[in-house]
Amino acid sequence: MGIPERYRAVAAEVAAACADAGRDPGEVRLVAVSKTVGAEGVGEALSAGARDFGENRPDQIVPKAAAYPQATWHFIGNIQSRRIPDIVASSALIHSLCDLRHGERISDAAARLGKVQDVLVEVNVSGEPSKSGVAPTDAPALVRALCALPHVRVRGLMTMAPRGDAGADRASFEGLARLADEIRPTLDPRDAEAFDELSMGMSEDWREAVSAGATIVRIGRAIFSDEFEETPA
Numbered sequence: 001m002g003i004p005e006r007y008r009a010v011a012a013e014v015a016a017a018c019a020d021a022g023r024d025p026g027e028v029r030l031v032a033v034s035k036t037v038g039a040e041g042v043g044e045a046l047s048a049g050a051r052d053f054g055e056n057r058p059d060q061i062v063p064k065a066a067a068y069p070q071a072t073w074h075f076i077g078n079i080q081s082r083r084i085p086d087i088v089a090s091s092a093l094i095h096s097l098c099d100l101r102h103g104e105r106i107s108d109a110a111a112r113l114g115k116v117q118d119v120l121v122e123v124n125v126s127g128e129p130s131k132s133g134v135a136p137t138d139a140p141a142l143v144r145a146l147c148a149l150p151h152v153r154v155r156g157l158m159t160m161a162p163r164g165d166a167g168a169d170r171a172s173f174e175g176l177a178r179l180a181d182e183i184r185p186t187l188d189p190r191d192a193e194a195f196d197e198l199s200m201g202m203s204e205d206w207r208e209a210v211s212a213g214a215t216i217v218r219i220g221r222a223i224f225s226d227e228f229e230e231t232p233a
């Protein structure tokens with residue numbers, strides 16, 4: 001199989017998993033994480049119907065978003081202050097915000113571009129020291145502080161599960177969903193209404209994420225790598 005066939009297969013599996021979980025497939029957006037391929041790979045996935053793409057480096061998202069402005073671009077990587085103007089110029093949604101000072105700079109950069117930047121707050125639900133993201137206990141205050149910025153709209157939360165342990169994956173996805181449910185009622189009504197996205201689940205664990213309530217799954221290798229094989233659950 002090539003990229004178009006793998007994209008179509010994954011999209012069909014995500015839709016089927018939604019149906020199994022009693023959810024409308026329209027509730028779950030598939031972000032094709034194209035960080036391991038060049039612009040041609042993006043073009044192949046687009047031709048198969050992909051609309052949302054994720055990148056974790058400014059050097060990648062800037063040229064790819066310029067080459068394919070018809071796609072919706074998601075920034076999912078580590079944020080460096082000096083690259084914030086580039087990230088804001090290229091991204092419809094930034095998934096990986098976990099620092100208020102970065103939020104302030106994002107708001108300033110968005111103001112200069114005359115946009116409001118949609119963001120997610122990345123939460124380190126599992127508490128692994130190697131993972132980025134804010135601690136769950138610090139997330140509510142960070143979300144509220146970000147909501148006060150004029151050119152930032154907080155759309156929800158994002159997490160990465162521990163690798164290769166289905167039980168731990170499920171616990172961290174359910175933890176993220178619970179945290180969002182705790183935060184939402186503490187927000188102003190307008191902010192609460194916008195706070196409706198849960199970005200969770202990758203090639204190996206997206207099924208658990210869909211059943212725990214993901215609204216965005218971020219899938220790379222299962223679409224773009226001909227070597228990916230799912231480890232049986």
Ligand SMILES: *Cc1c(COP(=O)(O)O)cnc(C)c1O
Pocket residue numbers: 033035056076077160202203204218219220221222
């Ligand atoms: C690379 C990456 C993904 C996709 O991972 P796969 O295992 O290739 O599906 C998802 N989210 C983030 C933040 C990533 O960096």
